[in-house]
Amino acid sequence: MRLYYFPDACSLVINIALRAAEMRFELIEVDYVTRRLRDGSDFSRINPMAYVPALQLSDRRCLTEVIAIIDWIDFAAPEAGLLGAQGTHKRQEAMTWLAFVGTEIHKSFSPLFRRDTPHEFLEPGQRHLEQRLTVVERNLSEQSFLCADTHTAADYYLYVISRWMGDAGLSTRDWPAIRAHAARIESLGFVQDALASDIR
Ligand SMILES: N[C@@H](CCC(=O)N[C@@H](CS)C(=O)NCC(=O)O)C(=O)O
Helix, strand or coil: CEEEECCCCCHHHHHHHHHHCCCCCEEEEECCCCCEECCCCEHHHCCCCCCCCEEECCCCCEEECHHHHHHHHHHHCHHHCCCCCCCCHHHHHHHHHHHHHHHHHHHHHHHHHCCCCCHHHHHHHHHHHHHHHHHHHHHHCCCCECCECCCCHHHHHHHHHHCCCHHHCCCHHHCHHHHHHHHHHHCCHHHHHHHHHHCC
């Protein structure tokens, strides 16, 4: 299995989840600017969208989209507790947070990082993001993880995104519960292993 990634990008969520599930995989870095692999080949031949993450299976099928890949890993290794058992309230809650982090939070960061975003958009874009982060902050000031007392893939996703807050002009000092959550997730052994393999 091969995980295509950019350093410190959302592909790190999949790196963490694969390790939580104790699955073996190879990491293949994609050049952010050229969208080529080290051997010069074109990444868009693997994922036509040319974005990460992409998880290529041993039968050459390629999985894309963070939430769909998490669902695939969870099906293969349910004991890792990435989403909780089918039909339970916990799974419903984990899926809700996973979708909220993936669509409402992750994709609200994206325009703040694009060079072609008009300057006037930056402040309203930050306010929009802050409104969503406030919901998360409130939740985490009452419990250790997004779904109460056990971490799920939604927590790994939130952790990865919280690493980008400084670059988006948001200080984690203003979000103490999110910062404490990040420290809890970062202390996990498999998260440390993922970071060591991902960050240059
Ligand atoms: N909808 C995709 C979004 C993936 C995404 O935004 N990936 C970013 C890195 S965090 C990326 O590769 N951006 C480059 C691009 O969009 O061209 C998913 O859920 O996997």
